[in-house]
Amino acid sequence: MTTRLIVASLTIAASVVFAEVEISPPESATQAEGLDAWSRIFDVASHPRCANCHTGPSDRPMWSGPTYGTTRPHGMNIQAGDSRMGVEYLQCSTCHTTKDTDWDNANLMPHAAPRVAMGWALAPVEADWFGKTSDEICAQLRDPDLNGGRDMLEIAEHLNHDLILHWAWNPGGGREPAPYSLQEHVDDILIWGVAGMPCPES
Incomplete structure (x- = not known):
C-alpha cells in the first residue's frame, strides 16, 4: 500500500509551505529488520535536533x-508551561517567530532562534525522552498512551505534517542536522511497525 501525502501548512499570510513524504509500508519485515530500523530511529530521536524539545514536566527545553x-x-x-508553548510565561514564538515566506533562507544566521511556518512548541510532556535509553524511548513510542494514541501509519503521518x-533535517545556522533524512526516518518507522514494533533488550 502506498499513500503519497502532500501536506500544506497555511500561514497567516496565506502563503503555503509544501512537504512531501512517501508513506509506503513494506509487505513484511522480520524482527531483526525491525530492530535494525529501531536503532536508526533511536539515532534520530536521541539527536539534539529532536531530543532538546522532548523534555518532561519541568517544561524546560534543553541546549x-x-x-x-x-x-x-x-x-x-x-x-x-503546561501549554508547552510558553503561554503562561513568555511564548516560544516571541523569539521563534513564524516564518511565512522564503523558507530556504529562514535559519541561516548562527545562534539565532530557529523558526518554521508554524508555532514553535515543546513536544507533549508524555513524549519526554531527553537523555533516556533506547529501550525506554522504544517503549514510549509504541505505547498509545504516550504517543498520542497513534499507530504505525499515524506516527509516519505525524512526521510528515509537523514542520x-x-x-531537524534542515536546521541551518551551522547546526548539525538529524541523521539520515526525513524520508529514511519515515521508512524506518514503517519497517519497525510492520515488524511488530520490537524493542531492544535492556
Missing part, C-alpha cells in the same frame, strides 16, 4: 549538541 558546549537547560530561564520536525 545540547556540538554547537552548545555543555548540556544545559535553555538559556534565559525559558519555561514552556518543526522537518526543521
